[in-house]
Amino acid sequence: MAVDLSTTIGRLTLPAPVLTASGCAAAGRELDPYFDITRIGAITTKSIMLEPRSGRPTPRMAETPSGMLNSIGLQGPGIDAFLEHDLPWLRQRGARAVVSIAGNDVHEFGRLARRLRGVEGVSAIEVNISCPNVANRGLVFACQMGSAAEVMAEVRRYADPTVPLLAKLSPDVTDIVEIAHAVVDAGADGLSMINTMLGMSIDPVTLRPHLGGRTGGLSGPAIRPVAVRAVYQVHAALPHVPIVGMGGIRSGRDALEFIAAGASAVSVGTVIFNDPSSPLRIQQELHDELAARGFTSLRDVIGIAHREG
Amino acid sequence: MAVDLSTTIGRLTLPAPVLTASGCAAAGRELDPYFDITRIGAITTKSIMLEPRSGRPTPRMAETPSGMLNSIGLQGPGIDAFLEHDLPWLRQRGARAVVSIAGNDVHEFGRLARRLRGVEGVSAIEVNISCPNVANRGLVFACQMGSAAEVMAEVRRYADPTVPLLAKLSPDVTDIVEIAHAVVDAGADGLSMINTMLGMSIDPVTLRPHLGGRTGGLSGPAIRPVAVRAVYQVHAALPHVPIVGMGGIRSGRDALEFIAAGASAVSVGTVIFNDPSSPLRIQQELHDELAARGFTSLRDVIGIAHREG
Amino acid sequence: MTQFRARLAGNRAVGEYRHLVLVTSAEIGQVRPGHFATVAVGGRDSGMLLRRAFSIHRVSTKPSTGTAIELVIAAKGPGTQWLASQPEGTLIDVIAPLGRPFSLPKEPVPCVLVAGGYGAAPMIALAEELRSRGCRVDVVLGAATESRLFGVLDLKRIADSITVTTDDGSLGVRGMVSDVLPDVMRRADSAVVYACGPMGMLRAVSEIAARTGAIAQCAVEEAMACGVGVCMTCVLPVVGDDGRTRMVRSCTEGPVFRGDRVRWDAVGTVPADAVGAPRTGGH
Amino acid sequence: MTQFRARLAGNRAVGEYRHLVLVTSAEIGQVRPGHFATVAVGGRDSGMLLRRAFSIHRVSTKPSTGTAIELVIAAKGPGTQWLASQPEGTLIDVIAPLGRPFSLPKEPVPCVLVAGGYGAAPMIALAEELRSRGCRVDVVLGAATESRLFGVLDLKRIADSITVTTDDGSLGVRGMVSDVLPDVMRRADSAVVYACGPMGMLRAVSEIAARTGAIAQCAVEEAMACGVGVCMTCVLPVVGDDGRTRMVRSCTEGPVFRGDRVRWDAVGTVPADAVGAPRTGGH
């Protein structure tokens, strides 16, 4: 039996609940040879900044047990090139786009939101306040309630009010529920969680940090238990706020864990590098897991882990 | 060529740098059939409380990618039974013991420290202010500067001044350097890092949290990059404070990463479950890795990742 | 309890299970029925960190080849699937023997052996041991379906009687072992019940034994992270000689417990009267 | 660029390397010399998440068996060791062909092929292709030691000349390829240099080519997380047609670059004049 996989994030209804995670799918085009990108929920595009940005020196990655570290440093072409080349391609292709934005300061976030006003093909805006790969750790807005809320309020002020805003949270905090409250109060319609965790590996030959940027962001199945816990905690505190869950999703079962913990949708990130066709595979597996358990609608399962027995 | 593996933690000199992590070796006796426990640096005993404690309901574990979750909940016989049965056995066996203590409140930590005064065979005291497996999340003293410092000051007040005190830190904080500063100022001679990270997994059959305690502590190689990062950050800020590094150490190379990042010694935890003879194996591998690189003393390598070139 | 590398010398299907033969030249000490072994799975770079536990089915020692340890495994999840798919010749990291085996009666009393599915693995050696001590041995084997029964022919050969149940009636009586056990025990006047299988079965067996005054020896199956007594994951509530309930490690104080000592109704909880149980408002 | 499961139909030692043959019935499109493939390692429950990249050594298609893709791999770390130890018959997840291959000259100009170690893997097909276009082909192969040379006999058969160097002098000239390359190019009047090997070698080759005015086509080896262009880990500084330096993905815009376009001295850094480089006090 077919399961209704549609889901809702604020004003946005998606036909299917699996997205790509920002930074793991570029702007969708490179993945289209591996699966039909219009069949999943949406492509979340690589966080885009106002200006072109060259990112951090290489090496930018290290494999770690069931995960990886990256220190890309938000390399990208800047918002103008993005709006000229990338977004129109996605629209023409018929794929939905969640556009991730990142600014160096509160003001830049506002300007990015303004640039996206009235642009066709923006299903939602994800506000990346949690990238650990920036020269200045102060840039991790999501680690402080004040800065996190300030950014969200600024984006809310300038963004199209009909486009849902997702705040992307970092797990590297003492109390993620507190941050979630702050960004929702400041205008976020939903939450994307989690971003990578700050990590490091040491090169066994040089005995110096392996990554050009020294620290990097840890992602992949290794961090899944932390991500599920974060989603569970935040859903318990804010049951009406939609969550896009992510962190190491590799299979339909993994996706189901997040949905049960309280996510309305899920994103596949690092596992795309292992298997570029995984987003659609995982969506199909999630469908089958739900069907096997007799569910007819994904919505019935959102947050089910919080219910008794 | 033989490498000098001896190392120093405050007033304590250990002949070798590999310890067992608290909670992963009980009080040493069960591991003795698998390797000679007198040959490693020390056995860190399971965190002991004042009273006997039954811990959390089962299931208490879940395997996760390259790691595991546990929710033991500090099951143990209480300090009296520990001092009567466990510590004397270790002393007679000729093994060094780092005694880990955990209290329900600041006062209990002080009482535990007092009970250990003048007891023979206590090489160091590890103050577990970071166990996530307790009914009340407020018990994670290590998540707040104030409570972390308060516990350390209380232990310092009552503990034998000749026995080094290690504060065990949690990575589940926004700024671990801040906590490290606070506990060192309050009297810690060294730092053990890291304890497990708060995580959760959902049972695919029941769609409810898998662990009896719902959340649990994530450990194993999965978290190693976070642990190395934490050691690196804290060593950079407090270069003279000895660190016992841990988190997913599986091989001599892994141990070397922690030493290079700034640890003076390392502990093996979860990997003992995979390979009960691993502490001595890892110590031997670390020796060989150092020898292969031409080092003659472990001390020359502590923190080497911070030096230029 | 020795840790050693064994060579996988046999890996063949038996119904839905795999029968593995692990050969080592290590000196592993005396193995008794009810002992278990743990096995590391997936190789050095695997994401699976925890060892898997299996009852030891049988052990034999030949001066030429060394000791052969046999296991019977159900390929359920990723670790057992990995194990089941290893080609002969693979080197496997094994620890054995672990735990406390079944207690054997000093007198030649009538015994009944009850097993569910692969729970029959340790029962053949146990039946042989009991018969060699002059005990009458009756056997009750149950499973969901015929292909999940193990050891029927071997036990038929050794035992005085054998009764088979399957949930779907594909072999023997349709139903569960607890449906037929009282009759078998009555007929044989059983003094000891040895049981290995799922918790629900062990509980039912213990209750039946309690009613007739027989002693139940139950091998439990609790999830184990270490298998050697250091982690405290494998506990269940057991009543001690002093009448007090403690959360006891099934890897070192079990896996075999006396059925009347296990608080079956409280498995998965920490009973409020257990030593060190959380007090209201406390801990 | 197709993702498919291939059957490992051959896995044999060649010197210190393994020669793998992967067979698939999938339609994978045209493969050209310089294309690479990526392979998932360790199986479903492995702790190794990232695919490994390898130059495609050779491709052949038979209507009966399908397409055979051959790789030459050095078992260095855990992923390549896993791959090297897989028995024939294993199903392997492969993506191929990836990247931009070597550009071929339109005219039959003299070409020289320079390779270090397993860098020779793509050179045999390239040499054949160039010869079929009427180009003179000279070859310079280098390695640390004889057992790390690959393809010497094959290339001897195809090329007009071949020069071998080893660091330890175990075969050919003791030294590095850059020691002998200028002479070879002078003798052959080479117009294009094709190179595949470590970064240091590619840099030296590019400098030699620049001095003689030859075009260098260099296949680089940058650590790649995805291999398909979505992650931005594999970048290096490359000068574009507009004269500006950009951090360019070697998986999609490479792995073959023109030697005079790569800022070899700046590999591993972000040059201050690169588009989007951090400004002082900024970013």
Ligand SMILES: Cc1cc2nc3c(=O)[nH]c(=O)nc-3n(C[C@H](O)[C@H](O)[C@H](O)COP(=O)(O)OP(=O)(O)OC[C@H]3O[C@@H](n4cnc5c(N)ncnc54)[C@H](O)[C@@H]3O)c2cc1C
């Ligand atoms: C004392 C003892 C004896 C056993 N004897 C046998 C036997 O003879 N034959 C046999 O097929 N199985 C036996 N089991 C069960 C066997 O250990 C599990 O089926 C196996 O560990 C599951 O691993 P997996 O990789 O298939 O599943 P996964 O679900 O991937 O396992 C994940 C984790 O949970 C643990 N786990 C999962 N299920 C169980 C379980 N039922 N019992 C204990 N741990 C579990 C695993 O060890 C692992 O750490 C025994 C268990 C114990 C404790």
Ligand SMILES: Cc1cc2nc3c(=O)[nH]c(=O)nc-3n(C[C@H](O)[C@H](O)[C@H](O)COP(=O)(O)OP(=O)(O)OC[C@H]3O[C@@H](n4cnc5c(N)ncnc54)[C@H](O)[C@@H]3O)c2cc1C
């Ligand atoms: C375009 C290209 C073509 C290549 N062709 C070949 C070939 O024909 N034969 C061959 O033996 N090797 C080739 N390599 C190198 C090969 O990819 C690495 O040796 C291999 O990935 C190392 O994996 P590992 O598990 O042994 O090492 P690990 O150290 O465990 O690898 C860890 C991670 O780093 C990456 N990595 C490590 N070393 C390299 C490297 N030198 N280049 C790229 N990624 C690396 C791995 O992919 C993995 O993600 C090529 C690399 C690239 C980029």
Ligand SMILES: Cc1cc2nc3c(=O)[nH]c(=O)nc-3n(C[C@H](O)[C@H](O)[C@H](O)COP(=O)(O)O)c2cc1C
């Ligand atoms: C290479 C790489 C680049 C990433 N870039 C971004 C980014 O630009 N913006 C962002 O919000 N998250 C970025 N992330 C984080 C992912 O979107 C995701 O939150 C995180 O990786 C956890 O999910 P995963 O384990 O499925 O990868 C990146 C992750 C990786 C691995």
Ligand SMILES: Cc1cc2nc3c(=O)[nH]c(=O)nc-3n(C[C@H](O)[C@H](O)[C@H](O)COP(=O)(O)O)c2cc1C
């Ligand atoms: C089963 C288990 C029990 C633990 N019990 C304790 C404990 O009692 N006290 C403590 O300070 N840490 C405890 N820890 C944490 C470990 O000492 C260690 O800090 C952590 O697991 C990270 O190291 P690892 O990845 O090597 O296991 C426990 C860990 C595990 C897995």
Ligand code: FES
């Ligand atoms: S399994 Fe670790 S104590 Fe029993």
Ligand code: FES
């Ligand atoms: S390897 Fe991912 S972009 Fe090149």
